[in-house]
Amino acid sequence: MQLIHIKALILDMDGVLWKADAPIGDLAEIFARVRAQGLKFVFATNNGTRTVDQYVQRMKGFGVEVEPWQVVTSAQGVAHLVAQKFPSGSKIFVVGEDGVRHSLEERGFEIVPVERAPEAQALVMGIERSITFQKVVEATLLVQNGAPFYATNPDKTFPTPRGEIPGAGAWLSVIITATNVEPIIAGKPSPHLMEIALERLGTTKAETLVVGDRLETDIAAGQAVGCPTALVLSGVSSRGEAEAWTPAMDVIAEDLSTLIELLKA
Numbered sequence: 001m002q003l004i005h006i007k008a009l010i011l012d013m014d015g016v017l018w019k020a021d022a023p024i025g026d027l028a029e030i031f032a033r034v035r036a037q038g039l040k041f042v043f044a045t046n047n048g049t050r051t052v053d054q055y056v057q058r059m060k061g062f063g064v065e066v067e068p069w070q071v072v073t074s075a076q077g078v079a080h081l082v083a084q085k086f087p088s089g090s091k092i093f094v095v096g097e098d099g100v101r102h103s104l105e106e107r108g109f110e111i112v113p114v115e116r117a118p119e120a121q122a123l124v125m126g127i128e129r130s131i132t133f134q135k136v137v138e139a140t141l142l143v144q145n146g147a148p149f150y151a152t153n154p155d156k157t158f159p160t161p162r163g164e165i166p167g168a169g170a171w172l173s174v175i176i177t178a179t180n181v182e183p184i185i186a187g188k189p190s191p192h193l194m195e196i197a198l199e200r201l202g203t204t205k206a207e208t209l210v211v212g213d214r215l216e217t218d219i220a221a222g223q224a225v226g227c228p229t230a231l232v233l234s235g236v237s238s239r240g241e242a243e244a245w246t247p248a249m250d251v252i253a254e255d256l257s258t259l260i261e262l263l264k265a
């Protein structure tokens with residue numbers, strides 16, 4: 001493919017920019033080059049635990065100034081999906097963290113505590129690091145009773161410097177196993193976040209490169225929406241897995257720094 005036609009990037013975060021708290025390369029220097037090359041960019045992450053503002057602050061901490069419009073999270077995506085079906089003020093039971101809670105509250109939904117979970121009209125689930133058995137029970141009963149089951153993302157694991165720890169998908173599987181109901185997923189590989197990102201960038205699909213570290217979410221979502229795709233090897237998927245993936249992605253690079261160099265006209 002002709003990388004010189006690329007005018008914008010949709011970037012995954014975990015495994016592309018950082019692993020847990022450790023940045024992958026000198027992010028300030030990398031994004032200075034991105035800007036110098038005239039590339040627009042939006043981050044699209046399946047990680048729904050943090051709010052947009054928390055991501056903006058995090059990037060600032062790494063010396064990169066970004067605007068809130070440049071961050072699309074699966075928490076925003078899931079709130080967007082819920083709002084297509086339920087009016088503001090509807091009661092929602094959430095298994096999730098700040099990102100999901102904030103996005104739902106922003107749209108006027110009432111998040112019910114676990115003691116009042118049976119009142120909820122829908123379940124929204126992501127990863128919650130303080131998950132309890134009681135919350136899993138209430139979530140299961142809601143879905144068994146027919147409440148729509150929404151999820152931020154299906155990632156089975158989450159990259160950390162020590163290895164892969166259980167991601168939202170691993171926790172979703174508990175509810176899926178107990179209910180035989182599959183969730184409606186906002187995050188990648190659904191093209192939903194890509195569509196929101198493209199709308200914000202204002203670029204065409206052909207000139208927008210989707211960059212990620214995980215084949216079955218990032219690359220699949222980019223391919224689903226019809227953008228060129230690039231896999232970086234700094235996160236979850238290996239070169240061997242990438243080479244076996246069909247249809248083939250457009251670029252495989254060691255990391256984001258190397259990829260930006262390849263995009264030089």
Ligand SMILES: [Mg+2]
Pocket residue numbers: 012013014015016212213214235
């Ligand atoms: Mg990732």
